[in-house]
Amino acid sequence: MSDQAVSEVDTPPPAAEPPREARRGPARLVRKAAWLALLVVLLALPLYLDAAWLKAGQYMMIGAVGAIGLTLVVGQAGQLSLAHAFFLLAGGTAYTVLSGPTGDERVAGFGLDPGLSLLGAVVVAALLGLAFAPVAGRLRGIYLGVASLALVFLGLYFGQSAEELTGGTSTGRTPASFSLFGFPFTNDGPEISLLGVPIRQAERMWYLFLLLTVLAFVIARGAVRGRVGRSWRAVRDNEAAAAVMGVSVLRAKAGAFAVSSAYGGLAGAMTVLWFDILKPDESEFGTYGINVSIAYLAMVIIGGLGSVPGALVGALIVNGLPQVLALYSADLGWFSGTGDGALTPILVSSFVYGAAIVLVVLFEPGGLAAIGRRLTRLRRQPPEES
């Protein structure tokens, strides 16, 4: 983050683009092959996993999309944002309103095609992010972080009061189920099977979310490696120097916020599709509350600020652990203590990611991404080419 007067502690080089020499030669191929193998596995998983596990996996993908966006604004551009939950709510509401039925007396809807509505949700969230950018421009560091918290509270209030849009906190409203060019992502529509496995709602949603996550990943990677990423990093490291070099600081910050909120909006639309309901929270802790903003921040810290692959792993841990533990414990009877003081999957996961944050900052502020880089550097010694 920006503005250090004098720093006598040596900060390790924060996440930049992957070093040049790693982008050519055999190392690059190995990495590409690894990503490809991962993709194949992910494509095949619905053939093996039950609906409950697919559901858990989809939830991790929502986290991944949101975390990628947050790591761009916090890690690459150096703007601390605790407002991510607000953009989730905005995206979810926008998707539901845009795709909602036009004739309903209780809630508003525009009747648009779900695919278009998804795009619309992303755009709406981005615009909201852009609207907040001037405030972000005036504030530094932690002041910005706490100011962004204000958005979450505003979101809470908006969710409760704008009932024609959000459906209100007592019943919420149901979002239109997703369909692409007429192909529904529910149990209706044409019966498809792959290798004898019927591809129904859970499997279809898996593929949809996977597609969105891959898109999010590729776009973010491109931004980080391109001009945009360089301008962000320049602003993060030294605003004055960046201005001198001709980077429009305000534009860079605004852009970072817009992009990150766009990602947040997408994650929000995915959230309402996952829950099959849009229901604003009753308090500041809930599906769109402070706890969620902190969870996304945790994903980003654990993964390594600014690292896009790191954000994926962070999401797996923070969003995935409680789900996986809950499923296992239901199966195996772990953590089945009741009454006061019981250890439960949620509690255990909270401890794990709290501890992960502490350990990361203590020993490797670059997060898992830095650990990953360190490992690959170790493996490449002695160097095979100069």
Add this chain to the structure above:
Amino acid sequence: MNTFLQLVVNGLGKGAVFALLALGFVIIFKATEVVNFAHGSLVLFGGYLVVVTKDALGWAGASLAGIVSAGLLGLLVERLLLSRSRHADANSLALLTIGVDVIITEEIVRRLGVTLPFLGDAWDAKPFRLGGITLFRTHLVALGVAAVLITAFWLAFKYSNWGVAMRAQAENREAAALMGIRSSRVTATAWVVAGLLAGVAVLFIATQDFSGAGLSRGTHSIALAAFPAAILGGLDSTAGAVVGGLVVGLVEALSAQYVSFDFSKSAVFLVMLVVLVVRPSGLFGTRERTRV
């Protein structure tokens, strides 16, 4: 008119406690430039120690135990975690405190279970009426205690060795080190003091008068109010912390009645936002100037 006066009384009373919380917050920031997201867990920890020692030591002894242990926790966090993170900058350390906060809060909430212990035995739920206004004893004692502690702190800050050392370090860390000021000692003391203040604050927060609830996750959320209070006063200004706390208390009380209750939470943050847009470093904070 009566309603308005009552609201002001309610607001100032709560504001005094917010001021105590914000002050602890600011002390840490001044000494280390670290924003302590774990302040809420210091509050919870102090309260929890009161709960477990109450039977053995009685309320007065337990309260003392709570205050001291909150201070010790602050020391522990600083010595074991923050000072060990040699190569992390202030912002990363702030993020570390988030992790610490999650762990400590979850563990204490787990241990509390469904009990909601109230901690203000000496002054809780003993209101008295003056004219048409009800004065809550908790608020009055809090105002008194806060006034004493803030004055004591301010005097120490201005005249004691520690205060001078801390101001020097906040101004220019390297020069202060060159002058022989042990930065680690200043930092550690700052965290201890912040912990002590948190331990005092919880005795007023976990009461029927102040929060209507005993020690619980809600106590942690109330400590969250320290953020807008400290921020709008200016993170490096102790006077700002006090003003900020009182402002937050008043805004909360008045907006609850004159706008709507559910808006009052957002109102506090909104006021903070407005102040920040006008003065980006808070009301009394030092402006950062960048010369190109």
Add this chain to the structure above:
Amino acid sequence: MKRTHLAAALVAVLVLSACSTKAGDSGSSGSDSSGVKTGKGVTATEVTLGVMTDKSGVFKNLGLGVTQGNELWAKDFNAAGGVCGRQVKLEEVDHGYKADTAKTLYPQIEPKVLGFVQLLGSPVVAALKQNLASDKTTAAPASWSSELLDNPYVMIVGTTYDLEIIDGLSYLQEQGLVKDGDTIGHIYIDGEYGKNGLRGSQFYAKKHSLTLKEVKITSTDSDLTNVVTGLKGAGVKAIVLTTTPTQTGSTVGANKALGLNVPVLGNNPTFDPALLKSPAAGALDKLTIVASSVPFSADLPKAKDVAAKYKAAYKETPNGGVPYGYAVGEVWGAVLKKACDNKDLTREGIAAALKQTTSASTDNLVAALDFSKPGTPATRQVYAATPDASAEGGVKYVKPLFEAPEAKEYVAPHQK
């Protein structure tokens, strides 16, 4: 270069093909030897009912009580012979009051159960609303909001929140504590629970020309002193609450401290015996509670029976969830028996049997229930009680089951 890509992909495919896909998972329907149709959750010897409860989150006390009530019922039901020659088994999962955990756990438990005897938590019920409808699973949510009644698979055992408030206000008026034309206040949590109660007070206020001061709060607000200050300024003669017990404590405490001292009315979820040990205990004399399911210590033969069985089986401090959980079980028992008579123990069969249940008796643990009119609450009766430290369970009766005339006229949101 391309070779490495191909190699990696091939390896992945080989590994995956070594494991078997989930193709070939079959359903579990059919009929048994006596011609009773069966489906998911029913085997030749067992009928499995699901319990999705909170064992570790904010409502774990209530969750535990209700679950234990369910278990006590299942034991008694099986001892009496079960249904269609089968014993009832309960499959319990803990979602910790988190909607996302519940959403993920649901697909895991759903294939194993015929229906749900407990679904605790309004965010959980909201998240699973679509699933219940598409899987045709009948469920008894531990939530009494009449807004849920648009789902034909929902079985609400008891009076809904709106009707509880109407009955309660009628009781206050009958006692002379409220008169036509008075101003009253209603503090409500903005959510399924609080808003539904508000609907009731709005209806009653209109009928009796009362000025209603509505104050919306969130579920985590705990200090309501400023709210009560405002209500005092507005000159209210009574305060209605659809809030949490902590918030109730704060309200009655402020009611006394500020010198307002008006009657306070709350429904079932507003009270918890722990309040009797809090600093607000001295102000609880002004509180009246209305509820449709009896307190643990009720002086009724069945309640006493359940209480005795509870004490023999469990050590925790009991709460009102226990008789409620037992009552829900009894309703399920009646529905199961009817479905058995209809020779249809499938999900559809249960739904049909529910519609035919015009009078499910729970031996007065809850008022008699009529599920035959979808969209309409199954009962409109409540008990009135006041807090009492000497009673087990913390409350004592002041008026047995009654239904107010205004309650008969009230039209619930999904009533046809």
